[in-house]
Amino acid sequence: MNTINGLPLHPLLVHLVVVLVPLSALMAIAAVCWPAARARLGIFTPLVTLVALIALPLTTSAGESLEEQVGPSPAIERHAGFGEQVIYWVGPLFALAVLWWALHDERFMTTLHAKIPASEKLSQRAVAVALGIATVVVALGSVYIVFMTGDTGAKAVWS
Template identity: 50%
Template sequence: MDTINGIPAHPLFVHLAVVAIPLAALLAGVGAVWPSARRRLGIVPLLVATIALVVTPLTTSAGEALQQKTAPNPDLVRHAELGDQMIAWVATLFTLTVLWWAAHDERILARVPRRPSAQVSRTITVILAVAIVIVAVGTLVMVVLVGDAGARSVWLH
């Protein structure tokens, strides 16, 4: 999808991406380190991470189409490269969010025939929490880097 109503689709999708991706990272991170927030948030982090997972490749695909119609410059090349990397960050955040949700949702745990011991469960929780925080921070950094390169490619060239 190159255009929407005659306007390049990339800048339109970017608006959704720059909301959904950081929000997914923040919700996942908060839910991982704050148990009462995790209970209140419920499935919301997973839903937002799903939106981020869908919108990211749409944004990069529309960006690649727009890149073909734009004069090349080093910032645009960097923006495109970082945008491609963003897909992996968001996919990893989504995967960890799914695992976190599955490990803490009683409806899912009730279907597990043999639950892990309390110690194993705590270990899984700590490992997932650390991984989520690391990936959430990395994802937020990537949003800034991708956005900065994109802005530079438009406004400085």
């Protein structure tokens, strides 16, 4: 099914990705930089990022179907090139969001220390700093790649 009510599915699904990826990135950055936000967001950051991650292959598949219908063009190829990279940013963003949540979840860390006594010796602060930097970089990269994908897609439609 490539259409809903006669409309191509890709432009409809794109809105889900265009909203959820930047929202996930913003939530991840807030969780890293602001402890109060981290406490309030909790598991919601990884969950929102997971929904974005699930939406990506659906959107990509619908886009490939749409490309077959309209035919190739340099603008569509450029858009597709950026679109294929989005998953390589959002996948790691999801993994980092889960790790960041787990690192700051008391129940998870208590269980980890009970099962792996050596884990207490690891510098949780050093891990948190490295993980935080990686999360912010990947979050910003994911917003950039979604912006470029959307921009080239809009130009492909309206040019």
